[in-house]
Amino acid sequence: xxxxxxxxxxxxxxxxxxxxxxxxxxxxxxxxxxxxxxxxxxxxxxxxxxxxxxxxxxxxxxxxxxxxxxxxxxxxxxxxxxxxxxxxxxxxxxxxxxxxxxxxxxxxxxxxxxxxxxxxxxxxxxxxxxxxxxxxxxxxxxxxxxxxxxxxxxxxxxxxxxxxxxxxxxxxxxxxxxxxxxxxxxxxxxxxxxxxxxxxxxxxxxxxxxxxxxxxxxxxxxxxxxxxxxxxxxxxxxxxxxxxxxxxxxxxxxxxxxxxxxxxxxxxxxxxxxx
Amino acid sequence: xxxxxxxxxxxxxxxxxxxxxxxxxxxxxxxxxxxxxxxxxxxxxxxxxxxxxxxxxxxxxxxxxxxxxxxxxxxxxxxxxxxxxxxxxxxxxxxxxxxxxxxxxxxxxxxxxxxxxxxxxxxxxxxxxxxxxxxxxxxxxxxxxxxxxxxxxxxxxxxxxxxxxxxxxxxxxxxxxxxxxxxxxxxxxxxxxxxxxxxxxxxxxxxxxxxxxxxxxxxxxxxxxxxxxxxxxxxxxxxxxxxxxxxxxxxxxxxxxxxxxxxxxxxxxxxxxxxxxxxxxxxxxxxxxxxxxxxxxxxxxxxxxxxxxxxxxxxxxxxxxxxxxxxxxxxxxxxxxxxxxxxxxxx
Numbered sequence: 001x002x003x004x005x006x007x008x009x010x011x012x013x014x015x016x017x018x019x020x021x022x023x024x025x026x027x028x029x030x031x032x033x034x035x036x037x038x039x040x041x042x043x044x045x046x047x048x049x050x051x052x053x054x055x056x057x058x059x060x061x062x063x064x065x066x067x068x069x070x071x072x073x074x075x076x077x078x079x080x081x082x083x084x085x086x087x088x089x090x091x092x093x094x095x096x097x098x099x100x101x102x103x104x105x106x107x108x109x110x111x112x113x114x115x116x117x118x119x120x121x122x123x124x125x126x127x128x129x130x131x132x133x134x135x136x137x138x139x140x141x142x143x144x145x146x147x148x149x150x151x152x153x154x155x156x157x158x159x160x161x162x163x164x165x166x167x168x169x170x171x172x173x174x175x176x177x178x179x180x181x182x183x184x185x186x187x188x189x190x191x192x193x194x195x196x197x198x199x200x201x202x203x204x205x206x207x208x209x210x211x212x213x214x215x216x217x218x219x220x221x222x223x224x225x226x227x228x229x230x231x232x233x234x235x236x237x238x239x240x241x242x243x244x245x246x247x248x249x250x251x252x253x254x255x256x257x258x259x260x261x262x263x264x265x266x267x268x269x270x271x272x273x274x275x
Numbered sequence: 276x277x278x279x280x281x282x283x284x285x286x287x288x289x290x291x292x293x294x295x296x297x298x299x300x301x302x303x304x305x306x307x308x309x310x311x312x313x314x315x316x317x318x319x320x321x322x323x324x325x326x327x328x329x330x331x332x333x334x335x336x337x338x339x340x341x342x343x344x345x346x347x348x349x350x351x352x353x354x355x356x357x358x359x360x361x362x363x364x365x366x367x368x369x370x371x372x373x374x375x376x377x378x379x380x381x382x383x384x385x386x387x388x389x390x391x392x393x394x395x396x397x398x399x400x401x402x403x404x405x406x407x408x409x410x411x412x413x414x415x416x417x418x419x420x421x422x423x424x425x426x427x428x429x430x431x432x433x434x435x436x437x438x439x440x441x442x443x444x445x446x447x448x449x450x451x452x453x454x455x456x457x458x459x460x461x462x463x464x465x466x467x468x469x470x471x472x473x474x475x476x477x478x479x480x481x482x483x484x485x486x487x488x489x490x491x492x493x494x495x496x497x498x499x500x501x502x503x504x505x506x507x508x509x510x511x512x513x514x515x516x517x518x519x520x521x522x523x524x525x526x527x528x529x530x531x532x533x534x535x536x537x538x539x540x541x542x543x544x545x546x547x548x549x550x551x552x553x554x555x556x557x558x559x560x561x562x563x564x565x566x567x568x569x570x571x572x573x574x575x576x577x578x579x580x581x582x583x584x585x586x587x588x589x590x591x592x593x594x595x596x597x598x599x600x601x602x603x604x605x606x607x608x609x610x611x612x613x614x615x616x617x618x619x620x621x622x
Binding site for chain 2: 050052053078080091237246248251270272
């Protein structure tokens with residue numbers, strides 16, 4: 001049997017966790033109960049509900065988890081709406097992994113790392129943060145800045161509070177857009193918060209969130225002395241094939257599915273502003 | 276070199292069809308396109324440009340990719356891939372492919388056969404023997420020479436030339452030799468002089484064509500951003516209706532969509548040609564990266580002339596077939612874009 005690249009595997013949902021009012025995290029394994037395939041942090045997979053559609057999602061679980069994969073999915077369109085209605089035991093289809101991963105084994109090694117996420121933008125970063133935690137001694141200090149609209153919109157808050165905050169040599173800063181009852185933490189937008197924190201500009205930074213957040217946060221980082229060649233982000237565009245052939249996820253001469261989704265800011269600078 | 280009398284071509288087609296599929300330009304409903312040959316079909320090798328390019332032989336306008344059966348919470352994938360149950364495809368011959376369209380197959384190969392390989396396309400490509408046909412009467416809309424293509428001397432598994440009396444035949448590859456051997460009794464030797472004479476006279480015509488000297492010199496990867504930001508895109512794209520005709524007749528356009536179709540007997544996942552000219556091509560639940568027709572128009576031509584070459588050692592993904600020149604209802608085309616942005620010599 002020849003390996004057919006566009007033919008998916010069958011996955012089984014083994015757990016559904018409601019993270020926020022519009023984000024659920026789905027745990028998926030193969031029909032044999034094992035993990036469907038190996039991946040690296042930042043890579044994506046095409047998930048589909050036959051008859052509804054197929055979409056690209058970042059794999060939010062770490063590669064170091066050898067039992068299953070997780071996808072944190074925000075309900076925002078036709079396919080994600082149906083995915084949100086799925087229950088444990090339901091089968092879906094999955095193919096991947098697609099795209100380039102964060103350079104965790106190359107550029108990130110030995111560096112102090114700054115992770116900045118907004119909203120559902122935490123999904124791709126969770127994979128790399130947990131990877132770094134697993135191989136903790138390979139990396140320097142870790143700073144995580146995570147913001148959302150409200151405290152209820154913070155994805156994976158239990159893991160953040162129970163595990164990340166207790167990790168050695170790790171600082172976690174949370175913020176929400178507006179004051180809210182029951183929240184005694186920081187209030188304000190991520191870009192402004194990042195500038196207030198007195199961060200060491202020699203860290204390697206990874207940004208993920210809505211385009212507007214990325215734009216202003218990047219400007220803020222540059223202002224406090226960060227170098228663009230050490231700032232990374234991930235892009236998201238419409239995709240159908242995942243292997244650089246269907247022709248729609250390009251930014252200039254690069255395909256996000258194949259050449260991305262992880263890009264260094266200096267790489268993005270060379271591309272037309274069309275994403 | 277071999278030759279076969281024109282009146283015996285039907286015998287050749289019949290012979291090939293005994294063991295292989297034969298796709299050849301056939302007149303049907305007033306249009307000439309590549310169809311499967313059969314007794315009584317009206318073959319038209321003389322037609323310079325089929326309406327649609329031969330790309331659908333390897334990359335059909337629609338094709339089923341797999342079928343899903345769902346029962347309760349379970350899904351079963353059936354009929355997955357092109358080689359259902361591991362069968363190999365029946366070999367077929369693409370007959371009468373012009374030099375531009377042959378070059379277009381090379382352009383598509385670099386997309387579909389690059390890792391990770393598109394196995395649907397690959398299976399069809401491997402099953403094909405390509406018989407090219409030299410052009411002897413190029414038209415005003417032709418500009419293959421601009422892309423370094425010699426319309427008088429096409430490559431492929433077999434190269435052929437047609438005149439009033441004969442089809443001249445030269446096998447170039449093992450596949451070509453095998454095809455020749457299927458019908459060796461129909462061929463006689465000779466034709467070198469006639470073919471050389473035809474090449475010379477056609478070349479004289481090609482040199483006179485109105486678009487023969489388009490300047491592409493500015494379309495280089497290092498000019499990507501400068502070209503992208505050129506203010507003339509607005510003006511050039513103003514009349515574009517976004518109908519997508521250019522992309523459908525184009526021999527190198529490769530964009531496709533993957534969709535599901537619910538039937539009484541399960542869900543069929545198929546792919547079909549799509550067009551970067553359409554507004555929902557890049558539409559996502561949370562936004563669209565190309566919201567204006569100018570952006571979509573720019574995308575198409577930047578892809579052909581800059582993005583694709585940048586990723587493929589300078590090879591342009593236009594072959595100068597001129598189909599878009601003939602078919603655009605608004606008389607927009609790549610020639611106008613090249614003339615506007617291509618370089619000083621176009622002025």
